[in-house]
Amino acid sequence: xxxxxxxxxxxxxxxxxxxxxxxxxxxxxxxxxxxxxxxxxxxxxxxxxxxxxxxxxxxxxxxxxxxxxxxxxxxxxxxxxxxxxxxxxxxxxxxxxxxxxxxxxxxxxxxxxxxxxxxxxxxxxxxxxxxxxxxxxxxxxxxxxxxxxxxxxxxxxxxxxxxxxxxxxxxxxx
Ligand code: HEC
Numbered sequence: 001x002x003x004x005x006x007x008x009x010x011x012x013x014x015x016x017x018x019x020x021x022x023x024x025x026x027x028x029x030x031x032x033x034x035x036x037x038x039x040x041x042x043x044x045x046x047x048x049x050x051x052x053x054x055x056x057x058x059x060x061x062x063x064x065x066x067x068x069x070x071x072x073x074x075x076x077x078x079x080x081x082x083x084x085x086x087x088x089x090x091x092x093x094x095x096x097x098x099x100x101x102x103x104x105x106x107x108x109x110x111x112x113x114x115x116x117x118x119x120x121x122x123x124x125x126x127x128x129x130x131x132x133x134x135x136x137x138x139x140x141x142x143x144x145x146x147x148x149x150x151x152x153x154x155x156x157x158x159x160x161x162x163x164x165x166x167x168x169x170x171x172x173x174x
Pocket of ligand 1: 106107110
């Protein structure tokens with residue numbers, strides 16, 4: 001009966017590798033998907049849950065709706081932008097990728113993530129970067145581009161001393 005043990009060990013090691021890989025990026029703030037999942041597990045107040053499931057609203061309107069949900073201002077702002085992009089949605093369902101997910105999935109092929117998350121830019125400047133010749137071909141639709149820009153306005157501009165050393169060296173390979 002060796003095989004099952006080896007299989008279990010392999011699964012455990014794969015899980016560990018994933019956990020370690022994730023940790024390197026732990027300094028990058030949560031995006032709306034993660035914040036919403038956390039809120040869902042804590043229990044979303046009925047009125048707010050109903051609004052998420054039925055309404056389309058602006059960032060400001062979502063911020064007002066989220067004010068009693070027990071989130072800090074930063075998380076509330078990040079989640080409000082996510083909801084502006086994707087509500088109505090089922091908060092307990094399979095949620096679309098947030099700005100952090102999009103950055104990790106799309107912004108590491110040609111240079112390390114540090115190039116992105118250390119920049120402090122306006123929404124227009126981020127959309128300009130995403131439409132520049134080096135970036136226009138990246139497979140992101142308009143909703144994703146705007147959500148990513150909104151996420152980065154709030155959550156990028158991370159000081160270099162908060163970046164793990166292995167993500168600092170060289171900065172970029174381009
Ligand atoms: C296909 C390769 C490629 C991918 C994928 C890529 N970049 Fe870049 N990026 C480049 C190149 C090449 C440069 C340097 C030349 C330039 O600035 O356009 C660069 C530079 C940058 C810079 C610094 C210079 C500037 O234009 O401000 C930022 C910020 C940046 N990228 C953000 C991003 C973000 C955000 C993503 C994910 C959506 C991303 N990159 C994904 C190729 C890429």
